[in-house]
Amino acid sequence: QDAENENNGDDTPVAAAGSNDEAGDSVTIGFSAPAADHGWMAAITNNVKALEDEYPDVDLRIAEGTNDVNLQISQVETFINDGVDAIVLLPFDGAAMTPIALKAMEAGIVVVNVDREFDDPNAARVTVLGDNYGMGVSAGQYVCEQADGNEDAIVAEIAGIDSLPLTQDRSQGFADALAECGLDVDARQAAEFTVESGEEVAANLLQAEPKIDFLWNHDDDQGVGVLAAIENAGRDEFVMVGGAGSANAMREIQDGSGVLKATVIYPSTQGADGVKLARLVLQGKAMSDLVEVEVPRTVQLYAPVVTSENVDQYIDSAFES
């Protein structure tokens, strides 16, 4: 309470960001996400957990990660029953979680939608989006750059779980960007975001395509398996681009001796960003670098390409898969 008062009376103009970090009213925030069955998703949850120590004024309730929308709905119901102040939701399936999110909003709870978008704008106060389409575009543009006008280059793609909308978006962005420079995807297989599936799919794909020029792999976690398959097959004639941006992939890029030359970041801090924004909304704060006095409705994160040139800039914030 002392801290709170201090905070209120504190007008130091140093860094507005700093003042946002200072303790405010105690708030309870529920967090629910899909099952942490791969590195990126695990990093999402870990980053959220880390906030608990950072903000003593936030009481974080983290529900079990699940890929069953029925269960995830019931978790949100539990949050509503509990009367939490805000719910940060990374839905397994955005559309499927919309009704319950609406219900939470109706109950006066601040809902922050992360990563996979609801199909009703009223279902969330703030939406934090990674840019899946943009991620595909970034990867495609990088490939175009490297192909440098060669329209015969053979491009392969190893996607993530194919039944997720985000995978569709990434592939769409990739295809659209390639089309700009006259390329297209010659072989595409979907893995399951796991190391094992990455290895399996890559081993077969490499066999199917005796010569490849570019390979985009959607996810660096399954990428560990893809790289293993490439090593097993003794192939090195192509350039591989990763996705998500794990520390592992960045070390690989830094090292520069392998096929992996770049990766497109898909921030694993989205969940944590969602929690931070929820806190700001609840405490009536704004994003201090903006003039705007309210937290904006939508925040879309940027999907930069990391190459050996700029890897040092990103490697420290990358997640360990």
Place this chain on the structure above:
Amino acid sequence: MIEDVTVTVPRRTDALLEMSGIVKRFPGVLALDGVELDVRAGEVHCLLGQNGAGKSTLIKILSASYQPDEGEILWEGRQVALTSPQAAMALGISTIYQELDLVPDLSVAENIFLGHEMSSAGFSQRGATNRRARELLERLGHPEISATRSVGRLSPAAQQIVSMARALSQDTRLLILDEPSAVLDHGEVDNLFRVIRDLTVEGVAVVYISHRLEEIRQIGDRITVLKDGRTVATGLAVEDTPTSELIKLMTGRSIEYVFPQRGDRPSATGDPVLDVRGLELSGVFSGVDLSVRAGEIVGLAGLVGAGRSEIIETLYGARRASAGTVRVLGKELRRGSVVAAVKAGVGLAPEERKSQGLLLDQAIYRNITVSTLGRFSRLGMLDSRAERRGAREVAESLDVRPAGVDRLVRLLSGGNQQKVVLARWLLRECRVLLLDEPTRGVDVGARTEIYALIRSLADSGVAVVVVSSEVEEVLGLADRVLVVREGRVVHEGPANEIDESRVLDLVMEGNAA
């Protein structure tokens, strides 16, 4: 009794059922090869034949559980095609199968009416069903069987009654009973016969299959004999056909002595090989003392349900005794361990041959060597040549038919299956052999062979314990007899000092009161 029947039953001569030229092939087996059978209303027609002669196959064709490959069936003079069990039932053919076919988790009443449930709009009429079931059970003389009890809880004998009730629950014109008496004791069999007579008076025809020839004498009117899938005699009048001739028709040879001669037994005075003291299984039996010497055969007589099976299963370690000791050659066995018993040289031929004794879907030789695998292996590697040779030797010495140890046990006749179980322990050269109903469902020929085999095993120094519901068998085979009633041994003494009626008295005592 028999005279009564022949007087009161109005004999009709017109055949209710005629089967002719019935052929049934199974892959590699010609089970029926032109069988003839005619059955008249109101008669008890007995079907005789050795194990594997084709009796069960024939009646399964009659109940439309199998389709014949050739031959025709006339019902009241009209040719019929029995295409499904329902079609047979619609004609009024009810069957009690050799292998009890009941659903353990349904109640008695539900089993009785399974397939022709009393229902309205799909809803079971439980009240009416139970009432009808009780009536049927009462008619069968077993009002004590609760209609709502689940069948799995009943003793085999009671299950047999339920099967009967099931057969009677429909309008029956022809009742087929395939070895119904195998699980019944004396009193029960008499009761069964009473029911059968009541039915024949009403004009129901009965086809009766049994390996106990004295039953045929008691209940039968006419006889058809099958041998190797062919009819060797049909329509024989029971009164005019001596048993010896029946045996000859069935087996193709004459059998003089059913039970082997007891030799003089010097070993019977030696130390006991098997010594049981104060054995108890709480709630089932208690205070059982039993000692068997090398070369001795001890018989356990008693009613079905007296607990004889439990006694030998317990001393074998298949159930954990609540008190008492079992010693083999002076060494005490670990309680509740079959492995220890087998190691010590004890062998058991269990009561339920098919489910407890045999690996039905495996070859004969594997069933024989399953307890002796160690002998045919080095460091766990089997020498299957030696294994087969070993198995073949025993199988041949027991005359398991057909020869050849690669056949699946499932396809053997009951008698030969029993020989396979015996062969297992013969191969193991065990010191103590426990036999539970060794001749249940076994034909006269094989029965004689099995008796002889048991005797010769004893003569070679094995201590044998035999449980049997046929008092005659116990008295004929054993040297010493123990009578068991309600979990207690009520009499013990040499077999030749007690007769059948005395045993029956002992067994019934208390039941009658």
Place this chain on the structure above:
Amino acid sequence: MSDQSTNPGTSRAPDVGAVENPVAPTGDTVEVEQAAARTEASTSSGGLMSGPFGRNLGLVVALLLICIAGVITAGDRFASVDNVMTILRYGSTIGVVSIGMTFVITGGGIDLSVGAILALSSVWATTFATQNMAEDTHWVIMVIAALAVGAGCGLINGVVIAYGKVVPFITTLAMLAAARGLAEIISERKTQIVRVDGFKDFFSSEPGGIPLIVILFALVSLLGWVVFNRTTFGRRTLAVGGSPEAARLAGINVNRHTVMLYVLVGVCCGLAALMLVSRTSTGSSTHGGLYELEAIAAVVIGGTLLSGGRGTIVGTVIGVLIFATLTNVFTLNNQDTSTQAVAKGLIIVVAVLLQQRLARRSTST
């Protein structure tokens, strides 16, 4: 020739009397007692209250223990009407599937394709075509579509199993792959959003304060109980599962009955699909993931014999509630997935052991 109809004593030991004969020393001493306990329990199925209660004592105790754990760790947050509704709403979908699964398993089969059928039904009911038709006519069209798809898949399963003689495990595994694949193709892997308001309004209504899907689950359970225990269909299911040969000889058309069982579970999946569609307002090829394992687990924990011939609807309902409550208590306590998984594994085994011991005690006195 008619080789199919000529076989006695088929896959099970032919001697039914002997197989489950209480006199037989089954397994070992422990098992004999269990067999006795089990049969005892099923004989006393006379009264609705006394029977199921004694029989399911272990389960009820397990459920109570979980509830007590919930109250201790989460207090009023656990023991509130809202929370109970949350648990029930969550359990309803899988519950309806589990009721159907109880029939199939009791009838001697198994269905691994329930989740996939659910997904396919949900997708089919929410395709643009169906929704357009529904808008033009009535949303009941969507309901019919879902149920018909479920029934159709069940029919295929049933026919392949009963007449093609392919073992249920393989048949339904194939259906799992095929139905989910088809759902993905139809939906083009997109989540399909329900736009028909009548449908949404109906299914998310809460007559008397109780969510409709919970009411549906209750109705299906009740109906399931009646069919299972009070109709010839239910009794024949036990016969077909416990002893197909005996059932055949009793004149039951075992093949047809088998087909009906799979159609039944298919229809249950269709209904569950509708419930999930209303809950999520979407149809998706990812719906119902791993429902097969969850449903089978609930059924088996409930006391239905995996090898067929013995089943209990009440047990299944309690089994479903145990899993739903357990998950809820974990959520209330902020447990992470991994600890939950380990704890769940332990709890499953302990519940079954408890159930066995208590069932034996309660019937051996």
Place this chain on the structure above:
Amino acid sequence: MSDQSTNPGTSRAPDVGAVENPVAPTGDTVEVEQAAARTEASTSSGGLMSGPFGRNLGLVVALLLICIAGVITAGDRFASVDNVMTILRYGSTIGVVSIGMTFVITGGGIDLSVGAILALSSVWATTFATQNMAEDTHWVIMVIAALAVGAGCGLINGVVIAYGKVVPFITTLAMLAAARGLAEIISERKTQIVRVDGFKDFFSSEPGGIPLIVILFALVSLLGWVVFNRTTFGRRTLAVGGSPEAARLAGINVNRHTVMLYVLVGVCCGLAALMLVSRTSTGSSTHGGLYELEAIAAVVIGGTLLSGGRGTIVGTVIGVLIFATLTNVFTLNNQDTSTQAVAKGLIIVVAVLLQQRLARRSTST
């Protein structure tokens, strides 16, 4: 009867014919007939080659058809040594697990926890502690760790099943949850990368141009075949699975044998974990996802009876190859996952039907 006893060649028939029964389990009513057919076949089977071949004719045909499809659609890309190695490498991990699964299923059990045990083994073997230890001592420590973890999990499964009398389905389902949860806790849900070079070098070596993991799979299959068909252990497994009660009364220690079966499959999972670790150069709690279904499918398609008592190692190996080749052909043709799933479902059913029909024909002539 007499035609039976004069059947020639019974005495010199080698035991192979009888060991692995030729006919796939086919539902219910056809079985006795098949049983008869089987004897027929086993009495007349000439040698080692004809036995497994005739018996698995349907499977071999299915595999050939898939290969032909591969050659037609992908030509040399399919029919190359490299591609064959790709298929084999892919099938090796699941293959080793399936060999173990064949034993458990034949012995009357089932193991749903194989994937989870594999994950736990892989994680344990690659924890930093172990890796550090391995650097200090020798990478063999990692091998021992993986095998020991597999054996330990199997031991727990076996003891709970054999002595606790909890049905295998529930026990191993619980183990599935628990082992995967534990794997996540140990690895903190991170993918653990193998840093020990000796290990990598050894496992990714290709003696004679054949990848070591393929050689391991071949060795395990061979060993499995020998144990299954030529040892007392294999023989007892058949007995225990066929009729546990008869086996027990014949003096077999059924409980101990059951425990050994689960330990065996556990060790197979440990070995498969090492293979997967070397192949992906990582240990992860996500390894082995859905292996339980894949392994069971391969085993059952191969002709092992799901209810126990009859099994075939050769069939299992062909079953594994069918699935691996199928996946490969789909990938070569750039098929999407959904189409693959639908096609796989159809192919599974067709393969089993084919197998049944051909096995019956080949043995009834």
